[in-house]
Amino acid sequence: MNYSEASLEMxxxxxxxxxxxxxVAIENxxxxxxxxxxxxxEPCRVIAADKERAWDxxxxxxxxxxxxxGSAVLGLGNIGPEAGLPVMEGKAILFKRFAGIDAFPICLxxxxxxxxxxxxxxxxxxxxxINLEDxxxxxxxEVERRLIEELDIPVMHDDQHGTAVVVLAxxxxxxxxxxxxxxxxxxxISGAGAGGMGITHLLFEAGMTRLAMIDSKGIIAQGRExxxxxxxxxxxxxxxxxxxxxxxxxxxxxDVFIGVSQPGLVTADMVRTMAQKAIVFAMANPIPxxxxxxxxxxxxxxxxxxxxDFPNQVNNVLAFPGIFKGALEGRIRxxxxxMRVAAAHALAKLVPEPTSEKIMPSPFEPGLAxxxxxxxxxxxxxx
Amino acid sequence: MNYSEASLEMxxxxxxxxxxxxxVAIENxxxxxxxxxxxxxEPCRVIAADKERAWDxxxxxxxxxxxxxGSAVLGLGNIGPEAGLPVMEGKAILFKRFAGIDAFPICLxxxxxxxxxxxxxxxxxxxxxINLEDxxxxxxxEVERRLIEELDIPVMHDDQHGTAVVVLAxxxxxxxxxxxxxxxxxxxISGAGAGGMGITHLLFEAGMTRLAMIDSKGIIAQGRExxxxxxxxxxxxxxxxxxxxxxxxxxxxxDVFIGVSQPGLVTADMVRTMAQKAIVFAMANPIPxxxxxxxxxxxxxxxxxxxxDFPNQVNNVLAFPGIFKGALEGRIRxxxxxMRVAAAHALAKLVPEPTSEKIMPSPFEPGLAxxxxxxxxxxxxxx
Numbered sequence: 001m002n003y004s005e006a007s008l009e010m011x012x013x014x015x016x017x018x019x020x021x022x023x024v025a026i027e028n029x030x031x032x033x034x035x036x037x038x039x040x041x042e043p044c045r046v047i048a049a050d051k052e053r054a055w056d057x058x059x060x061x062x063x064x065x066x067x068x069x070g071s072a073v074l075g076l077g078n079i080g081p082e083a084g085l086p087v088m089e090g091k092a093i094l095f096k097r098f099a100g101i102d103a104f105p106i107c108l109x110x111x112x113x114x115x116x117x118x119x120x121x122x123x124x125x126x127x128x129x130i131n132l133e134d135x136x137x138x139x140x141x142e143v144e145r146r147l148i149e150e151l152d153i154p155v156m157h158d159d160q161h162g163t164a165v166v167v168l169a170x171x172x173x174x175x176x177x178x179x180x181x182x183x184x185x186x187x188x189i190s191g192a193g194a195g196g197m198g199i200t201h202l203l204f205e206a207g208m209t210r211l212a213m214i215d216s217k218g219i220i221a222q223g224r225e226x227x228x229x230x231x232x233x234x235x236x237x238x239x240x241x242x243x244x245x246x247x248x249x250x251x252x253x254x255d256v257f258i259g260v261s262q263p264g265l266v267t268a269d270m271v272r273t274m275a276q277k278a279i280v281f282a283m284a285n286p287i288p289x290x291x292x293x294x295x296x297x298x299x300x301x302x303x304x305x306x307x308x309d310f311p312n313q314v315n316n317v318l319a320f321p322g323i324f325k326g327a328l329e330g331r332i333r334x335x336x337x338x339m340r341v342a343a344a345h346a347l348a349k350l351v352p353e354p355t356s357e358k359i360m361p362s363p364f365e366p367g368l369a370x371x372x373x374x375x376x377x378x379x380x381x382x383x
Numbered sequence: 384m385n386y387s388e389a390s391l392e393m394x395x396x397x398x399x400x401x402x403x404x405x406x407v408a409i410e411n412x413x414x415x416x417x418x419x420x421x422x423x424x425e426p427c428r429v430i431a432a433d434k435e436r437a438w439d440x441x442x443x444x445x446x447x448x449x450x451x452x453g454s455a456v457l458g459l460g461n462i463g464p465e466a467g468l469p470v471m472e473g474k475a476i477l478f479k480r481f482a483g484i485d486a487f488p489i490c491l492x493x494x495x496x497x498x499x500x501x502x503x504x505x506x507x508x509x510x511x512x513i514n515l516e517d518x519x520x521x522x523x524x525e526v527e528r529r530l531i532e533e534l535d536i537p538v539m540h541d542d543q544h545g546t547a548v549v550v551l552a553x554x555x556x557x558x559x560x561x562x563x564x565x566x567x568x569x570x571x572i573s574g575a576g577a578g579g580m581g582i583t584h585l586l587f588e589a590g591m592t593r594l595a596m597i598d599s600k601g602i603i604a605q606g607r608e609x610x611x612x613x614x615x616x617x618x619x620x621x622x623x624x625x626x627x628x629x630x631x632x633x634x635x636x637x638d639v640f641i642g643v644s645q646p647g648l649v650t651a652d653m654v655r656t657m658a659q660k661a662i663v664f665a666m667a668n669p670i671p672x673x674x675x676x677x678x679x680x681x682x683x684x685x686x687x688x689x690x691x692d693f694p695n696q697v698n699n700v701l702a703f704p705g706i707f708k709g710a711l712e713g714r715i716r717x718x719x720x721x722m723r724v725a726a727a728h729a730l731a732k733l734v735p736e737p738t739s740e741k742i743m744p745s746p747f748e749p750g751l752a753x754x755x756x757x758x759x760x761x762x763x764x765x766x
Contacts, residue, residue: 006417010407016442017405019404036474038668038690039390040457041387041390044459054466058399060399076428079428082441082443085437086427094419125490126468285421308415
């Protein structure tokens with residue numbers, strides 16, 4: 001199937017993919033007077049007296065804004081807000097399909113950090129949560145941090161954290177298959193953008209300490225050239241001893257490779273230098289860091305990619321609908337790393353007997369988002 | 384029927400009135416790969432190459448933002464963005480019900496003119512039009528003017544212009560019933576807020592010249608105390624001779640009273656001083672400037688109100704869905720006074736034989752929004 005052609009055709013036929021519908025019928029004057037004036041003044045009055053009531057009298061309690069500035073859309077780069085809209089609409093329909101959450105795309109005509117933060121804060125009253133999407137690093141880190149601090153609703157940059165949750169879930173099952181322990185394995189993460197940062201922080205939170213992050217200049221280390229404040233902070237956490245070297249150097253003896261970087265960075269020979277029963281998550285899109293066949297030829301025991309045409313697809317649709325569902329249902333103000341780790345464990349458990357070809361549950365598994373939502377709420381209850 | 388209770392119950396039961404739905408099914412991996420990644424990259428690429436294509440490949444071409452700052456919601460005043468949300472949701476369902484347009488509420492956490500303008504401009508890429516709603520005068524005038532100048536999509540403050548179109552439509556039919564001519568009659572407009580300003584300007588555009596606007600200090604006139612720049616400009620247009628006086632003074636001999644002001648301002652005695660076959664539109668909500676029975680007792684030939692429980696309801700749902708439908712279908716950048724006058728004439732004609740009890744078409748009249756939309760597009764084609 002040619003997904004590009006089919007998708008263009010679909011978008012032309014329907015003029016986009018979303019529809020805003022009424023949940024109440026408007027067939028006569030009484031309906032009008034109840035849903036609109038004069039009746040609607042009553043819920044307005046109730047909320048005016050107590051703003052909290054917006055959560056149960058309006059769409060706020062079940063609605064998420066999917067916000068982008070169009071600066072890093074898919075692998076297409078900085079294509080702007082209009083061109084990012086098909087992805088944001090897609091995200092919105094996945095929220096509905098997989099978690100019953102109403103979501104609406106907001107595509108911003110600015111890529112300035114202060115202006116993004118300011119704008120999202122100003123439109124926040126009508127939403128129960130903010131899903132940041134496809135905002136380039138490092139701007140995305142500051143945008144997310146400030147919005148989390150300044151808003152009273154949950155904010156999550158999915159490119160960082162949704163991906164991270166699914167990677168951790170897959171890794172938990174992959175380690176089970178190869179019989180290695182989380183706290184023992186050595187992991188190399190290639191890519192220091194939103195995905196790489198989110199993944200590395202989450203693996204650390206989950207208890208993995210032998211982590212090396214590689215950017216275009218090699219292993220990140222404090223004081224190295226080409227660092228930024230986010231890399232410095234992460235390096236202080238995972239590389240206190242100040243290791244340096246290339247991707248190839250880092251891979252020697254490593255148990256796990258996680259790529260959120262560039263096509264074709266990894267060769268079969270490099271995989272051969274990894275530890276026995278190596279695990280390779282090559283998630284560059286649409287062309288992975290190493291093709292699955294080649295990784296296997298190099299001795300990898302388990303290979304995952306971001307693609308739907310290979311086994312073990314790392315697809316963040318497994319995570320974000322359930323995480324926001326849990327956050328909204330639990331009226332959770334901040335989605336913490338502990339909640340994301342819990343979500344990953346819950347996802348991993350949905351594959352009771354993982355194999356090298358099946359470390360991920362299917363997004364179509366009934367009730368999947370509920371399992372994730374419950375894990376998030378449970379983690380929240382532990383404080 | 385107690386609409387307040389019924390409405391509160393409705394809002395509790397459904398948690399608001401809107402639902403964001405997918406127009407495409409997502410039942411398997413192929414669906415996911417077409418609506419979302421990797422297929423969705425193709426419409427993104429097409430729009431990145433030509434931004435105009437967002438109009439036919441995304442929801443932009445059929446979606447309107449309903450924007451409020453919560454500063455003048457219904458007759459409730461400055462109740463804030465959260466409390467305004469039930470009204471904005473209601474507006475959105477009316478857009479869908481009456482014109483098939485997708486609309487989404489945006490409730491702003493600011494009431495500063497510069498910030499409102501800036502924020503709406505930043506979220507505009509994903510919308511085909513902006514319906515401003517329940518923003519207090521005089522801020523609403525500047526917000527609308529600047530957004531019309533600075534955006535390339537149609538912007539309309541419905542409280543000014545939607546109401547004006549419906550008033551003009553009703554007035555055209557009322558004049559037909561009493562056998563008076565548009566260009567001859569003397570009209571008194573009570574209320575210098577958004578509604579009064581929009582109505583007075585539109586009546587002038589429609590060819591009525593004998594207009595007097597009354598605010599809390601009497602007839603507006605250049606240089607009078609308590610004027611603002613918007614009143615000054617309007618006074619220069621409709622009151623060059625500098626008439627002064629009270630509402631009671633203005634009504635003596637007048638043919639038409641139009642109230643968008645305060646309950647109970649007009650007495651039966653005041654109506655008695657008006658010309659024969661007086662027309663009274665008393666639209667203060669929920670309690671009119673004069674109750675219909677009392678206006679009739681004072682000799683009014685035709686009475687209209689904003690309420691659904693009396694004949695001749697002035698309801699802007701007759702106007703805004705069709706106006707935006709026409710604007711979107713015609714890719715009209717600016718909704719002009721000429722388009723609004725055309726819309727009013729089209730609405731009036733939908734009542735082929737108006738009577739004193741029936742000067743307005745029913746909003747449920749099939750195809751009503753199409754008639755309005757066609758009138759708008761026709762007026763646009765005259766340039």
